[in-house]
Amino acid sequence: MFSMRRDRTELAAQVQLESLMEAAGDAVFRLDAKGTILHASQRAGELMSPGESLAGQRLEDFVMPADRPVVGMVISQVTGSGKPGKVNVRLKTLSASLWVELQVTAYTGADGQPELLAVGRDISGQQATEERLRHMATHDALTGLPNRSLLSDRIRMAIAQSRRTGRGFAVLALDLDGFKKVNDALGHPVGDALLRVAASRLAETMRDVDTLARVGGDEFVAVLPGAISEAEIQIIARRMISTMQLPFEIQGHTLYVGTSIGVAVFPEHGDSEVKLLAHADTAMYRAKETGKARCVIYNHEKFTQPEHDVSMEAAMFQAVRDGEFLLHYQPIVDARSRQIMGFEALMRWARPGQGMVSPSQFIPMAESNGLINLLGAWALKSACVQIKRFEEIAGRPLYVSVNVSPRQFRNDQFLDIMDEAMALSGLDGQQLLLEITEGILMSDPEHAEALLHAMTARNVRIAIDDFGTGYSSLAYLKRFPIATLKIDRAFIKDVPTSVKDVAICNVVLSLASHLNLSTVAEGVENEEQLEFLAAHGCGLIQGYHTGRPLLPDDIIALLKSQQTSRQASPKPAAMPAAMPAAAMQ
Template structure:
């Protein structure tokens, strides 16, 4: 227990008047005033009335030594309390000590004791006088605060994502280890000390820090703020920041605090998917989708600036003979060589694209006239014809080129491509290894096109259209889970005309609006008829054309079709091509939301051929992604097509979307899609488009 300090004999009892303490006044305080001897038992000589409330014992119990105060002190604290009191006495100062006591009812309470030593005439300490009060609530609050700080510090130190505090103009105040590692620093302290100019040292893009500060000033926060930043070693990564402004009570900005995540892998993945969707897998050139976009841009610029733009359609002569005789591998190598040669002949502003097979297309904007275009094409013909050695064989491949010019040969991308194609065939007819300009006379299909257009104008009124239905099959069960309505034209002279021969004309002429409404009404009515006949209910899919979406009344058209037929909305699926959706993202998003409110299902058709941003895709209220048939054709043998298909399936499932593959024509394709988790499929392998009666008899069960 320790030995008393300068303990001298003292009386056991000491009335309050002798101690100089006005007892009545002290009794009013919350707490206990005392005088005790300095002896082995801390014998009490005086206690105020607060003793009972504090300890559960009245003063008499202590004064008559029925209760020993030191025994009330928590066993773990007794030695420390004596040591701290004696240390204060030896130093000749007051003492203050906090410790625990065990009340009479067994409750443990924290107390704070303040006191002084009382000396006798010889200067030795004989007693203590002081005051003890309950501080349990304060101690518990402090402990809770310490625990909260400990947890916060643990989160701050051990978080996987970066956490920071920064100021508008003085760099970082604090960063956690994760952020220091992310930015390539050995420690948070090194990062804070080194990275003082965030604008110049961190952000790659000029003005990015200014945009961060602008959003903070305007909105009080930034959300998913994506930027490229430089690490300590100079390498560049992509990050996404979420942060908010911290203000004091007066509203003054104290600092910014937020989190940072490294999104470099996601950015690489997005870029890869975007590149695969817009570029040819073999040559790396822009594919048809990107070609169409570049050509539209060239037309718009030429229209705005009063310039000439040209399209050159290039076809390799006798490529099929090389492919068949030397093999597809040699043919592929030849296509890659030709692609590089074509790129070497054009300017940075020009576009070289692969149309498909051995066909290439050049978009040549900002042309001075026909002769400038001719000079470029002559150079291309010469460069392509240069000898090429493969497997010890010297090959010389020539090409035929057709040219169309904006504005004389067409006002839109489709017309220019079509007319350049016609001119290319004329060049082949005239002996190959040459070029021809488009002229109206050489277009052998112009008359047929006009006749088709005229017949198309009367087809709807003459009841010449019919819908065929192709089954959609659930991969897991093999059962039919839907049907796609496909338009056919029963021409009185030409027989059944496939849609590829007239849909483009219908779209160009605007007749697709009426035709599309007829398809929608007919498909809805047919589905209701099947259900009323007791056949298994399935959703029916209808394609919406670009013009239908552009008109702005498509939501009302769909609502009327559902009302007129009585078809439940969930039994109708609308298919919209990815390219169409991305032409005007904001308008498409609003249209899709309104359609979704009707209760119908929405599918993005031909997915992978456009250039959807993942950021936009996750906002679209769609249910299904349809993998374009161009990726399915060689899915079992082409690693690039297989990779794209896997990526689309994975992406769809990540976004909680159903994935459907179209154009499945053989068992190898089916097996690949099944093994990689594709939900549904359609194609000739499962069923060709068929009339309504045949579909019902073949695919629907009562």
């Protein structure tokens, strides 16, 4: 009699459990300790096997093959420990796989044996959202190609695999020839459409194992894994070049662009991501300089400096990664009032164990190996942000002067980098002075004119650095939108004792005055020079006499001390003729 009552009680408990399983509305399974289905909810049956009982079949058989090992592991762990387990898996359904969060709980069944309750909650929507977010974080929104972040992962994976297998791989840097003219003439919508089609064409030329990424603007990078010969690289490159030379039909326009390609091979041309990308970029620029629409493979002997500089070049790549480059700021002061009007940002390299490396050593090297684009973009953004901090201390507007190298000037992304720097800092265009040399203007006058007008359209001012030491063509002062002439220190050094230097300075200052250009005299080292320049109409002064290049914290201390002096004085205090000794150290 007692046994019958116990059986009825256990049967009632089982019926109640199965009733609760149906009420849950999820895919719910009652399993034995080995994962065999004892009972499945109606919802589970509808999803996995409509009209047929699931009892007697293993739950793992209804899970996608890749997820079966983890399901078996969870079932084993829950059975052994009695503690609940949870895992996200894909169940096979009639139409597709369904992502579920499978929660497994152990309990004692009616016969005293351990049983499991597995509840599968549909998380397909959540998984889809997470997948979209992952895709957005690793892919370019315009073209759908991998972005710089995913490219970096792929290169690191290729390096690791190459070190295991001994099989190298190639990195290709691609830049569209003529894209900027299309973008400027027809606008960004046409340019964006062109980029999408170009990306699709390039992707079609590649193997399934290759990676094509868009790293910005019209720049792409391809990673070709496996031991790949120079002949194979040239075949792939020719396919890319050929497909890009076909006409593009974009929004009613027939457009023609090409592509220039630079190649670096691991490990011959670099044993790190930074080196490979920089050397591929260097080779790509060589392809552009020597005719465009061609492929150039990096060559240590042709593209780098003499052997004694190789160790320094390697240290430069390491320095970029370790953040050894920094900016000093040299005051630019009003020649009459001695008040600080702005600062020139000067790049410095603090090499551990070697002290400061002269810019005359590392700047040409960075220009040669391609790092100047990376360093220049960092310097421009950092300087714009820093000058806003100086303004807060000074309590008045200041401007920052930043040097632009020839390679930066030729970079099609330079305007975008400049726009980003101003947007990031909130700096007004008038507060940014970009210094270029005369040689940059004369090497490609058409490109220079278009780019300078695009800069001045943003109110950014242009200065000619080292005026009088280059081509000294007066024609470009009329042709190009120049705002400032910087008088080279070579003409300041012997003023006012040298009759010739005095004559040259007077001519330059008079010319600038008649053309309504501002002037900055560089290399002013004593009071006599300063007084002469101020008396002859030079507006701004820069040199050790009025301020050495200093770190940002030292500039902030200087500005604070001047603020204190002005507040203590009944009238605005002029800047001292010479900087305090403490500030000059």
